[in-house]
Amino acid sequence: MVDEGAGEGAAWLGVDLGTQSVRVLLVTADGTVLGSGSAPLTGRRDGVRHEQDPLRWWAALCEASRAALGSAPPGLPVGGLAVCGTSGTVLLTDGSGRPVSPALMYDDGRATAQAARAREAGLAVHDTWALPKALWLLGEYGDTPLRLTHQPDLIVGRLTGEPPPADSSHALKTGYDLAGDRWPEAALARLELPEGLLPEVVRPGTRLGEVCAAAADATGIPAGTAVLAGMTDGCAAQIASGALRPGSWNSVLGTTLVLKGAARDPVRDPTGVVYNHRAPDGTWLPGGASSVGAGALTAHFPDADPAGMDARAAAHEPSRAVAYPLVSPGERFPFRAPEATPFVLGDPVEDADLWAALLQGVGLTERLCLDYLHHLGAPLDGPLTFTGGGARSPYWNQLRADILGRPARVPEQTEPALGMAALAAHGVSGTGALADVAERMVRVRTVVEPRPGRTAAFAEPYARLVDALRDRGWLPGPVAAHAHSRLSGDTSAS
Incomplete structure (x- = not known):
């Protein structure tokens, strides 16, 4: 049995159920990574269809956890673990927790009709959220008593031996009311969901049980290790960035761009572009996901050397062209426009100029995201952290800091699994703030300061992009006007 009072001498396990792999980290309270492991995942994509075999998640966890624990010092106590998954990924299970359907992944798009039905019932859901997928799955597999299961729930059930x-973080996209801490029963009743379909919901960090003997044999995780309720992968990455104090923001630049922040109160957005998760302490984690990002670089330059292109792009500040580098059609944040398409204004003089325009276009859109958050009244006066694959480029980090007119922290380790290790440590201790635990684990590699005078150099390209988005009917006029009013300031200004 693991001692629940294990303190600084214990290590903590974080489990990240990603799209392409399961990743496990073994971390000490000061952020030292003692072991890591990963195992690949595959899925089936066909048009809007995106499925995975949920049983493969368990097999991959067993492989990854044994690798992570294999290099740990003998006898090291494991204080606890938490699991994150992709937001909106769900399946149906039977009463004992066995899958009876494939898992519909976070971006599976087959439930558009069911989403419309849910909205008619009064539920503010998007087409790819978990609740519409649950309705779709019921239509395909709904002959026996079933339970809706989020991605981490399946793994936690195997670890503890019971569903x-x-x-509440994963339940958000299933329609759970975070403000009221309850299922919206009246609206859900209009959908005539089967009795027992929806699970009980608890706050992240709640103790769910212990690793059972059978799971210990399969995974190598010591029997009796505490299992804590996790959060979505986006929230896990935010914890790993340390951006948990009100006014702090984490900008995750990967294939696409995600901004997640912290606030004492939810950020109200009548358009639904910004939505709010809830932290274990009851504070709020607002955020949104744009469809611009580094994927546009790969699409335009599939064989490029990024470091070499970055070096050449430095001669084009600002670029002659202004790019809106959507990775795929449709925008979700800082405005909703399913019909939006990527574009380039002007003619780049060479490949390096186009590369520069794409880098700058992401930074300009990132600025518009922050201006939109300011328009909504979100607090922006805390530190900004850059994470994601794009943060591996020192040049792009500097360029983004220049465009935004504010410093940015770049941590050493930003994996979602680290965030789950921090959440486990916080949940087992039951005291203090999650922000304190995360800040002890997060190690900042560098702080990028904006260069004097460079922010002003990008004011004109930014205004051109804002106007182009407005003129196409995608960006609302009041939001465009608000962005223009902040051209001369930095994005942390009140």
Whole structure:
């Protein structure tokens, strides 16, 4: 049995159920990574269809956890673990927790009709959220008593030996009311969901049980290790960035761009572009996901050397062209426009100029995201952290800091699994703030300061992009006007 009072001498396990792999980290309270492991995942994509075999998640966890624990010092106590998954990924299970359907992944798009039905019932859901997928799955597999299971729930159930409650972070896209801490029963009743379909819901960090003997044999995780309720992968990455104090923001630049922040109160957005998760302490984690990002670089330059192109792009500040580098059609944040398409204004003089325009276009859109958050009244006066694959480029980090007119922290380790290790440590201790635990684990590699005078150099390209988005009917006029009013300031200004 693991001692629940294990303190600084214990290590903590974080589990990240990603799209392409399961990743496990073994981390000490000061952020030292003692072991890591990963195992690949594959899925089936066909048009809007995106499925995975949920049983493969367990097999991959067993492989990854044994690798992570294999290099740990003998006898090291493991204080606890938490699991994150992709937001909106769900399946149906039977009463004992066995899958009876494939898992519909976070971006599976087959439930558009069911989403429209849910909205008619009064639920503010998007087409790819978990609730519409649940309705779709019921239509295909709904002959026996079933339970809706979020991605981490399946793994937690295998670890503890019984189907667990869901955490409120993953339940958000299933329609859970975070403000009221309850399922919206009246609206859900209009959908005539089967009795027992929806799980009990608890706050992230709640103790769900212990690793059972059978799971310990399969995974190598010590029997009796505490299992804590996790959060979505986006929230896990935010914890790993340390951006948990009100006014702090984490900008995750990967294939696409995601901004997640912290606030004492939810950020109200009548358009639904910004939505709010809830932290274990009851504070709020607002954010949004744009469809611009580094994927546009790969699409335009599939064989490029990024470092070499970055060096050449430095001669084009600002670029002659202004790019809106959507990775795929449709925008979600800082405005909703399913019909939006990428574009380039002007003619780049060479490949390096186009590369520069794409880098700058992401930074300009990132600025518009922050201006939109300011328009909504979100607090922006805390530190900004850059994470994601794009943060591996020192040049792009500097360029983004220049465009935004504010410093940015770049941590050493930003994996979602680290965030789950921090959440486990916080949940087992039951005291203090999650922000304190995360800040002890997060190690900042560098702080990028904006160069004097460079922010002003990008004011004109930014205004051109804002106007182009407005003129196409995608960006609302009041939001465009607000962005123009902030051209001369930095994005942390009140």
